[in-house]
Amino acid sequence: MNISGSVALVTGANRGIGRTLVEALVAKGATKIYAGARDPSTLQDLTTAHSGIVESIELDITDHSAVARAATACNDVELLINNAGINHNTSLIAVKNLDNARAEMETNYFGTLAMCRSFAPVVRSNGGGCIVNMLSVLSRVTLPLIGSYCASKAAALRLTEGVRAELAAQNTTVIAVMPGAVDTQMTKDFPPPKMPPKEVAQAVIEAVEAGTEEIYPGDMASGLSQGLANDPKAVEKELAAFLPA
Numbered sequence: 561m562n563i564s565g566s567v568a569l570v571t572g573a574n575r576g577i578g579r580t581l582v583e584a585l586v587a588k589g590a591t592k593i594y595a596g597a598r599d600p601s602t603l604q605d606l607t608t609a610h611s612g613i614v615e616s617i618e619l620d621i622t623d624h625s626a627v628a629r630a631a632t633a634c635n636d637v638e639l640l641i642n643n644a645g646i647n648h649n650t651s652l653i654a655v656k657n658l659d660n661a662r663a664e665m666e667t668n669y670f671g672t673l674a675m676c677r678s679f680a681p682v683v684r685s686n687g688g689g690c691i692v693n694m695l696s697v698l699s700r701v702t703l704p705l706i707g708s709y710c711a712s713k714a715a716a717l718r719l720t721e722g723v724r725a726e727l728a729a730q731n732t733t734v735i736a737v738m739p740g741a742v743d744t745q746m747t748k749d750f751p752p753p754k755m756p757p758k759e760v761a762q763a764v765i766e767a768v769e770a771g772t773e774e775i776y777p778g779d780m781a782s783g784l785s786q787g788l789a790n791d792p793k794a795v796e797k798e799l800a801a802f803l804p805a
Contacts, residue, residue: 572644621671688731740780
């Protein structure tokens with residue numbers, strides 16, 4: 561799709577990749593961008609800097625009634641970017657309870673699914689368009705150090721593939737974005753190298769305009785993707801060395 565002149569919604573727009581995506585959409589000429597966050601006050605600088613283009617909305621994607629309200633209020637959306645997500649940086653067995661795993665699944669899987677379900681009819685009514693799901697290359701293979709996050713993103717990848725199949729008939733492209741480590745607050749304790757959020761945002765813009773269904777921004781992601789194509793078990797064993805303390 562052509563981003564210039566389009567209407568977009570970005571979840572988790574208050575920081576990291578989401579904030580950078582909003583800026584990139586403005587630069588590409590989007591007519592209107594809904595910037596979603598749990599606390600809209602964190603978006604004030606964006607709405608002030610891009611008055612008349614960026615509009616903040618209060619949106620917690622784990623609150624399904626809030627998602628439904630957003631779909632009603634933002635009924636002109638053609639491009640949905642599901643960027644909101646969480647990572648508690650915990651393992652599967654060594655962590656003391658299931659709270660983090662449940663929270664990650666609730667946001668990264670069920671929240672993303674709720675957004676897709678609520679906005680698919682909106683996108684269809686506007687002639688079709690694009691849904692982008694921000695995932696991770698760790699949706700393809702597990703890093704045990706953050707195993708529950710990997711599981712939630714793996715579920716979101718399967719979700720993306722299913723939604724893609726269901727929405728093909730309504731002329732809606734569904735894109736999976738699977739970067740490696742990105743230099744954001746979420747990965748502050750992750751060792752370098754980490755790619756700048758702007759590079760991820762640029763890759764997303766290019767994928768939307770080209771209609772590319774899966775992308776692996778950055779050297780880490782592209783390298784792991786190639787390794788998984790050649791010898792997935794070897795990649796699994798390599799990452800198995802990264803265990804919790």
